[in-house]
Amino acid sequence: MTATKPDTLKQTERVVQGPGFGRGPMGGGMVGQKAHDFRASGRRLLGLLRPARWRAVAVLLLAAGSVASVAVGPWLLGKATDIVFNGFVGEQLPEGTTKADAVAAAEGRGDHQLADFLRGLDIVPGQGVDFGEVGQVLLLVLAIYVVGQVLGFLQGWLVNDVVQETVRRMRSDVEEKIHRLPLSYFDRQPRGELLSRVTNDIDNVAQNLQQTMSQLLTSLMLVVGVLGMMFWVSPLLAMIALVSVPLAMVVTGQIMKRSQSQFINQWRQTGRLNGQVEEAISGHALVTVFGRRKAVEAEFAEANEQLYESSYRAQFVSGLVMPVMMFIGNLNYVVIAVIGGLRVTSGTMTLGEVQAFIQYSRMYTQPITQIASMANLLQSGVASAERVFELLDAEEEVSDKGLVTPPPQGDRATRQPMASSTDEAGEVRFEGVSFSYDPAEPLIEDLSLVARPGETVAIVGPTGAGKTTLVNLIMRFYELDAGRITLDGVDITAMPRADLRSRIGMVLQDTWLFEGTIRDNVAYGRPDATEEEIREAARATYVDRFVHSLPEGYDTRVDDEGSNLSAGERQLVTIARAFLAQPALLILDEATSSVDTRTELLLQHAMAALRTDRTSFVIAHRLSTIRDADLILVMEHGRIVEQGSHAELLERDGAFARLHAAQFAAAGV
Known part of the structure; x- marks a missing residue:
């Protein structure tokens, strides 16, 4: 349904930040990419955590508790070392004396270094290692480490919960945003680039939030905690x-x-x-x-x-x-x-304090290394968030919320509601319509035409004349620059888009099938259709002819590209989909271009039945398919240069006659 023009693609500007590497088939590769405004994007990314702020606070408290247990552990182990070492030294001294006596004896011998050494110890001469006290300290250390691990586990669990919920909301916001974007946005964005934002960038944000709220947060707290203990010890x-x-x-x-x-x-x-x-x-x-x-x-x-x-x-x-x-x-x-x-x-200093300090020095360098190594990763995450925010901030199509479809207007007071497919429904009027993809290059200017209910209107012309654009304007994929389009006397801008498009069936030149069975793809036009209605639509459009030759019939699964069906068979399925929907207005955009001549003949009969009692717009390059059209419009440079029946236009010997000769006479030459 996208009417992307070649000149539009040439003017496309890729909103790719950074060096532009890693744009392979999957659009991946975010390493080393930097955000344009790190601070603003970072604040906005943190703002996404606001709905889970209390859990985020709990994560901070749990991380602080876990780090505190890790930081105090070496100091307690140092105490255990001091108890063992003091007991070992005390056992070497004579029993019945005091620490002061031992220090005085060392001073008397002139061994001042030994005296200073003994003065710094907490010893009782003759008393060995108190293994009961050592055991108590070790049990306390074990308990603290177990508590720290439990707090760390709870922190990780909460972080995962907060991050996944935040990313789920982000994905939902992006999905809703995509449905509110105008078709012109998708024309300007390469498909791989848009998919990269929706998948790779959001995954990168999730990974960065996960590591930032766990590893980076813990590393920062550990640096502060260990540094505080180091200054306390020495x-x-x-x-x-x-x-x-x-x-x-x-x-x-x-x-x-x-x-x-x-x-x-x-x-x-x-x-x-x-x-x-x-x-x-x-x-x-x-x-x-x-x-x-x-x-x-x-x-x-x-x-x-x-x-x-x-x-x-x-x-x-x-x-x-x-x-x-x-x-x-x-x-x-x-x-x-x-x-x-x-x-x-x-x-x-005591031996235990030195031991504890050495452990702290080891613990201090590791989180610093982690913080330094995560700097680029953090930049990459914020850059990905920035790219997602650019998508979320893109200009949306004009909202039609609150609109209610007005009753049909016009000179026929007895006109039926547009939801019906009677002879009175389906009148389309273009009144002074002007439109261009680029304001500097006008495409359609002051175009007026009327398609009566039940008529088949064929649109022909060279490539770039504005044929597909014309029907896209009916679908309101783009907003008009000037003029208006009415459906049964009602301005289409006064109707909700969903209501307008529910009345229109469209078959494109490009066949779009979804992953699922053939039955699912036909029923996509009307999900509540019965099995008999699906088979009736398939028979009317000759899908039933080839389905029975497939291994599982209507239950045969096709992928999103329909690679196990021929091009003609895929087109037949899309026509059956439109047939089942029974729209009031039908648009066929070169719908038979992918089928062989015999199938085309069958499809013409099927589409003739499909077009009965409804207005049809047929875009065609093969002029043989539009001989029976009630009205043929010949377009050049966005204007209707000729209109009439097939025979009338050939008699005029104008633009249509030249197109006809180019297709049929040139082959003979």
């Missing part, structure tokens, strides 16, 4: 550990900057290779017929090699992040271990 060591952070950020930033450009190239090459593969598979028969197999193989080999090289570079460069971070972390570990050991011997 401010000096915390400052030393923080020195490595700017170094790690600078190094990883440089690596990621290089890897991003490599990933962009990788996805660009992936899109190119996918396009070549799709083209080669779709046109396999043509490739074979023209002997282009070796050329296609060479093109594939070249694209595959380039993809290999770009993928190798991207993975190699991005793979450097973790080894570099581990190297910096190991340097940090050595420095902390040396300084921590010196502070233990000086009595300013």
Whole structure:
């Protein structure tokens, strides 16, 4: 039903942000893409969570509880280490003495380092390890970790619930939006681009929300929690550990900057290779017929090699992040271990505190690495959300909500309601109609015509004359620039679109079948039709002739392209669909172009029965199919240059006669 013009396609502007890579057959490839307005789009994306804000708050609280349990665990394990170490040292000292006596004895021997070491320990001379206290600490650690895992599980469950519900609402909004968009929007948007927004971009938003609300949120909280514990245990060591952070950020930033450009190239090459593969598979028969197999193989080999090289570079460069971070972390570990050991011997820190701090330093670098590695992913998610928002913000067709179809008007007071298909229904008038796809290039100007009830009006003319546009204006797929169109005296703009289109049946040159059985595709014209009505429509349009030769008859399944039916059989099914709908107004857009001559003859009889008692508009290039039309309109450059019956137009020896001669006389020459 789309009347996309070649010049319209040339003027199409793809609303593709970013480098434009990864647009293969499935329109995928979002890695490395950046949002135009990250802050505004990010706020709007977060605004989608507003209906689930209390659950989002619960996610924050659960994440805080889970992180707190993880952060306090090393400190408690350090306490257990201190209990064991203090018991071991205390067991080496004489029983019956005190800690002060042991310190004084070390001072008396001039061993000031030992004295400082003993002064920093909590020991009782002669008393060994209190395994009961160690067990209590370990049980407490176990309980805290179990609670942390439970909180983490609940957090993940809630995050999944919030994200999936949010994405479900987004998908519903997009689906509803698509049905409110004018046909002109789809003419400007490549189908793959629109599908990419509806599928890949929304999936990318879901993935990013999932990771942002779980991994990124937890990582940020873990950095804060671990940093707080590090300063609590030892401010000096915390400052030393923080020195490595700017170094790690600078190094990883440089690596990621290089890897991003490599990933962009990788996805660009992936899109190119996918396009070549799709083209080669779709046109396999043509490739074979023209002997282009070796050329296609060479093109594939070249694209595959380039993809290999770009993928190798991207993975190699991005793979450097973790080894570099581990190297910096190991340097940090050595420095902390040396300084921590010196502070233990000086009595300013305990062995358990040093152990806990080393664990914290390990825990601190991991979430920083995760946050850095997710920066590009977050950019990609917001960019996808931005593309979805552009679709949601697109200008909609004029709303007809609240409109009620007025009663028929005109000079015939006895006219029947338009829902009927009597002789009095189906009058169509064009009154001074003007329309153009591009304001700079007028197409239809000041066109007026009348199609009487029950008449068959044929529209002929060269390509681009405005034939299909004319019937699309009747369907109100586009809004007029000037003038008006009436159906039974009622302006079609005063009618709800659904009411208008329910009275019109349309058969297109392109056969559109849906995945399902042949019965389902015929019944698509009227879902409440009985089995007998479906079979009657099939018999009237000669679908019944070939259905019985299929393995499962009417239950034979066809895919969305109808690849297991011939072009003519697919067209017969679409005509049967229109026949079953029994519309008041019928539009046939070159409906017999895909059938053979014999089938065409049969279809002419079927369509003659279908056109009985209803107004019909027939767009035809094969002039042999419109000899019996009541009125033939010849269009050139959006204007009706001739009108009359077949015989009358041939006698005038004008534009129609030239078209007729081009089809019939030229073959003889």
